[in-house]
Structure formats: C-alpha cells, structure tokens
Amino acid sequence: xxxxxxxxxxxxxxxxxxxxxxxxxxxxxxxxxxxxxxxxxxxxxxxxxxxxxxxxxxxxxxxxxxxxxxxxxxxxxxxxxxxxxxxxxxxxxxxxxxxxxxxxxxxxxxxxxxxxxxxxxxxxxxxxxxxxxxxxxxxxxxxxxxxxxxxxxxxxxxxxxxxxxxxxxxxxxxxxxxxxxxxxxxxx
Amino acid sequence: xxxxxxxxxxxxxxxxxxxxxxxxxxxxxxxxxxxxxxxxxxxxxxxxxxxxxxxxxxxxxxxxxxxxxxxxxxxxxxxxxxxxxxxxxxxxxxxxxxxxxxxxxxxxxxxxxxxxxxxxxxxxxxxxxxxxxxxxxxxxxxxxxxxxxxxxxxxxxxxxxxxxxxxxxxxxxxxxxxxxxxxxxxxxxxxxxxxxxxxxxxxxxxxxxxxxxxxxxxxxxxxxxxxxxxxxxxxxxxxxxxxxxxxxxxxxxxxxxxxxxxxxxxxxxxxxxxxxxxxxxxxxxxxxxxxxxxxxxxxxxxxxxxxxxxxxxxxxxxxxxxxxxx
Numbered sequence: 291x292x293x294x295x296x297x298x299x300x301x302x303x304x305x306x307x308x309x310x311x312x313x314x315x316x317x318x319x320x321x322x323x324x325x326x327x328x329x330x331x332x333x334x335x336x337x338x339x340x341x342x343x344x345x346x347x348x349x350x351x352x353x354x355x356x357x358x359x360x361x362x363x364x365x366x367x368x369x370x371x372x373x374x375x376x377x378x379x380x381x382x383x384x385x386x387x388x389x390x391x392x393x394x395x396x397x398x399x400x401x402x403x404x405x406x407x408x409x410x411x412x413x414x415x416x417x418x419x420x421x422x423x424x425x426x427x428x429x430x431x432x433x434x435x436x437x438x439x440x441x442x443x444x445x446x447x448x449x450x451x452x453x454x455x456x457x458x459x460x461x462x463x464x465x466x467x468x469x470x471x472x473x474x475x476x477x478x
Numbered sequence: 479x480x481x482x483x484x485x486x487x488x489x490x491x492x493x494x495x496x497x498x499x500x501x502x503x504x505x506x507x508x509x510x511x512x513x514x515x516x517x518x519x520x521x522x523x524x525x526x527x528x529x530x531x532x533x534x535x536x537x538x539x540x541x542x543x544x545x546x547x548x549x550x551x552x553x554x555x556x557x558x559x560x561x562x563x564x565x566x567x568x569x570x571x572x573x574x575x576x577x578x579x580x581x582x583x584x585x586x587x588x589x590x591x592x593x594x595x596x597x598x599x600x601x602x603x604x605x606x607x608x609x610x611x612x613x614x615x616x617x618x619x620x621x622x623x624x625x626x627x628x629x630x631x632x633x634x635x636x637x638x639x640x641x642x643x644x645x646x647x648x649x650x651x652x653x654x655x656x657x658x659x660x661x662x663x664x665x666x667x668x669x670x671x672x673x674x675x676x677x678x679x680x681x682x683x684x685x686x687x688x689x690x691x692x693x694x695x696x697x698x699x700x701x702x703x704x705x706x707x708x709x710x711x712x713x714x715x716x717x718x719x720x721x722x723x724x725x726x727x728x729x730x731x732x733x734x735x736x737x738x739x740x741x742x743x744x745x746x747x748x749x750x751x752x753x754x755x756x757x758x759x760x761x762x763x764x765x766x767x768x769x770x771x772x773x774x775x776x777x778x779x780x781x782x783x784x785x786x787x788x789x790x791x792x793x794x795x796x797x798x799x800x801x802x803x804x
C-alpha cells in the first residue's frame with residue numbers, strides 16, 4: 291500500500307497504526323508561534339471501533355490500509371461463524387467471526403444486506419442497515435385501544451434483540467427498528 | 479456535481495472584516511505610524527527551517543529567476559527602516575505552504591509593524607492596546623508569563639535543565655505521540671510539542687496572555703539576552719487570546735554578521751534534513767550592515783484576530799475565499 295503524509299490525512303482515509311487498520315476522523319494542524327508543526331489526528335480503530343487521538347510531526351507518514359466496504363446479504367450461522375454473500379451476483383461468500391460481528395449479532399436477519407468492512411480481504415466489522423424490520427417473538431399481551439402515548443414494555447425480536455416498544459404492540463407483529471439507537475420506530 | 483463558487487464567509491462577516499481593518503488603519507494613523515506596501519515576491523526568502531516557502535519563476539531583467547513568496551513582510555520592511563522610514567505598518571499578504579487548518583491558511587494577511595526606539599515592553603503595551611481596540615469587550619487583563627514559569631506550572635519541570643532523554647519521554651506522553659517517536663528529535667521540537675499541546679490551550683482564557691523569555695535557541699530574528707536567572711533567552715514575546723497564538727514580537731536583531739550566521743545555520747540544517755535551501759536575502763543583510771535603527775517589531779495574524787473578534791470557528795469563516803476554494 292501507498293504511504294500517506296500528514297497533509298494527505300483526510301476524513302475517511304484508511305491507514306495502519308500500531309498494527310491495526312484505522313479510519314481518519316479529523317486532522318488539525320498545531321504549531322507554536324515559531325517552530326515545529328504537528329498534526330493532531332483523531333482516528334477510529336476499525337478493529338475495536340474506538341476513537342483515539344495521536345499526534346504526528348507534520349510531514350510524517352503512515353502506511354495505507356487495504357480496507358474496503360462491501361454490501362453482503364446475511365445467509366446463516368453454523369454456530370461458529372456467520373456467513374454472508376456478496377450482492378453483486380458473484381455468489382461469493384465470506385465467513386465472519388463473532389468478534390468482528392460485535393453488536394450486529396442482535397440485528398441479523400436472513401437476506402438483509404449488511405455492510406462488511408474487509409481488511410486484507412478479511413471481515414473485521416459488520417454494520418447493519420440503519421433501519422430493519424423484525425418480528426416480535428415475545429412480549430406481554432398488548433393493551434387494546436391503547437394506541438396513544440404512555441408507557442412502554444420490553445419485546446424480544448426474532449433476531450434476539452430486546453427493545454422497548456409501546457404497550458399496544460403484540461407478539462407476532464413486525465416492527466421497524468433503528469439499529470443505531472436500538473429504538474422502536476413504528477409498525478412495519 | 480455543481481462547482482462550489484460562493485464565499486464561505488457571509489457578507490455581514492466581510493463587512494465586519496472591512497470595519498476592523500479600517501480600525502487598524504485608524505489606530506496607526508493616530509499614532510503616526512506610516513502604512514507601507516512591500517512586494518509579495520523577493521529574491522531572498524525565509525530560511526526558517528519550520529516554514530515552507532512557495533516559490534515561482536519570473537522573467538526579470540536578469541533573466542529567468544526564482545522568486546520567493548514572502549512568509550512575512552519582515553525583510554522588505556526592515557530595508558525601509560534602514561532607509562529611514564521611521565515607524566511603519568503593513569497589512570501584508572503572506573504565504574506558508576502546507577499550513578491548512580481551522581487556524582491556518584496557506585495565503586493569509588499579516589499585520590506587521592516596527593517601532594524604532596521602542597523597547598519590547600513598549601511594543602507589548604501597543605500590541606495589547608490594539609487588540610483591546612478591536613475587541614473592546616469583554617475587557618481583558620494583560621498577564622505576562624515567562625516561558626520557564628509556564629513549564630513549571632503546567633508540567634512541573636524546567637525546560638532549560640531537564641535532560642533531553644526525560645524531555646523526549648515526557649513530550650511523547652503528554653503530546654499524545656507514539657512511545658519513542660521523539661527519540662531522535664531535538665530539545666526544541668519536544669518543547670514545541672509540549673507548548674502546543676499542553677500549555678497553549680490554557681493561555682488567553684478570559685485574559686490576554688503574553689509569553690516572554692523563550693529559549694535562546696528559539697530566537698529566530700530576535701536578539702538574545704540573559705534573564706534574571708542568568709539563562710540566555712530570546713528577546714521575544716508571543717501574545718495569546720483564548721488558546722490561540724495571535725502575535726510574535728521581537729527586540730530586533732540589527733547585527734548583520736549575527737544575522738548572516740543564523741541564516742547560514744538554518745540552511746545547513748535544511749540540507750541535513752533534506753529540505754530545499756532558501757536564497758539568503760542579501761539586500762536585507764546589506765541594509766543591516768548599513769545600519770537599521772534599534773527597535774522592536776511584531777507580526778500579528780490579523781485573520782485570526784478577526785476570527786476571534788467575530789467568534790468564528792474557522793479561519794475560512796472570515797476569508798472571502800480560503801485556499802481550498804481559491
């Protein structure tokens with residue numbers, strides 16, 4: 291991969307830092323009145339998702355990271371690995387470890403497209419679509435007629451996630467959920 | 479995709495900018511300081527190792543020549559001083575390659591002025607008076623700090639005596655660099671990092687902070703003197719407002735021999751680092767040799783001052799067109 295100098299650090303650029311692929315979030319030049327300039331860089335570690343800061347001397351460089359995002363449909367899990375398939379018609383499949391799946395495990399549904407982040411052709415993270423439709427598999431019985439505001443209860447969804455839903459929701463209903471906040475949006 | 483052609487600054491901001499620039503001119507007119515205009519291009523440039531000069535080619539009467547876009551109007555203005563101009567100021571377009579950010583733009587406006595006969599203390603008074611004129615409220619107290627004292631206060635160490643090894647370790651840690659990243663770096667680089675990352679953000683909060691007595695190695699074009707601790711320091715000050723460095727002033731070096739030695743030292747260091755060597759300004763040196771009056775001078779980033787006066791987040795908010803949109 292190419293090397294990138296501090297003046298090429300732009301939001302979204304993928305670079306290697308301490309052996310992990312990172313995405314640059316922000317890059318700010320800091321310079322005393324006279325003297326050496328530095329770049330204060332905010333980076334997201336793509337393995338852990340954590341955002342941290344690191345300072346570089348202006349002109350220093352980092353190796354680029356071979357990272358790309360691909361859209362893939364979720365197929366199934368064999369209990370050990372989770373299998374996804376490219377949506378470009380190639381039927382090419384990728385197996386994902388639990389560690390890379392992270393929080394997304396509770397938002398999995400067959401045939402829904404997810405974004406897989408690949409580093410050196412290996413999946414390191416899986417991002418669900420912002421909104422997903424899932425069936426309620428378990429919740430307290432709905433309160434008839436209570437379609438107005440007021441109160442919520444937990445509901446277990448087909449993917450395993452537990453979300454707060456309005457009191458009028460019944461088992462078997464399909465709901466639209468915002469995966470970023472984990473919040474109920476509406477009936478599907 | 480549509481081409482972005484509109485200015486980032488809104489018209490109300492540009493009108494405020496014009497008003498503030500008019501106030502600057504009125505401030506100096508009232509003090510009988512003459513406005514001058516000097517060239518953006520020069521046959522010599524700044525040798526400062528930490529500045530990257532832009533250069534261009536021009537067909538002159540001496541044939542094809544490399545001319546340097548000035549990083550500040552200092553050299554031309556000093557030639558005017560040597561020629562007997564008396565006190566002068568300039569709002570000068572200046573250029574520093576690679577300097578892009580929320581407080582930097584490659585092309586910017588420097589307010590620079592020179593006061594023959596002034597001491598550094600007198601120039602500090604005038605500089606803070608100018609800032610108070612442009613940003614009248616809230617009223618800010620002027621607080622002076624010594625470089626050494628700031629490192630004692632914020633980092634519990636002495637910048638002049640701490641061993642280089644310890645300084646490198648401390649700077650890497652507090653400056654959020656990788657461990658060992660500074661192992662080959664100089665004392666000044668480590669101090670610059672600590673100054674930028676740890677100390678500067680605390681300066682000028684609700685006050686105007688003046689920093690003095692910088693290490694002699696950071697003198698640039700200022701004189702050096704022994705401070706009250708017997709340490710050799712630069713006769714230089716910096717002014718800070720809300721964590722932002724606004725101005726850099728010198729008790730000016732007038733010794734042509736010393737000045738040439740510093741330029742040559744810079745170019746040696748440039749060669750060692752594999753940087754372009756910059757043509758030394760022989761006309762400036764000739765002017766110093768002829769004799770420049772003793773005095774003090776200061777360069778103030780007027781775009782930053784306007785940014786602060788108008789409470790804008792980014793420098794480009796007060797520029798008609800910042801470099802990325804030029």
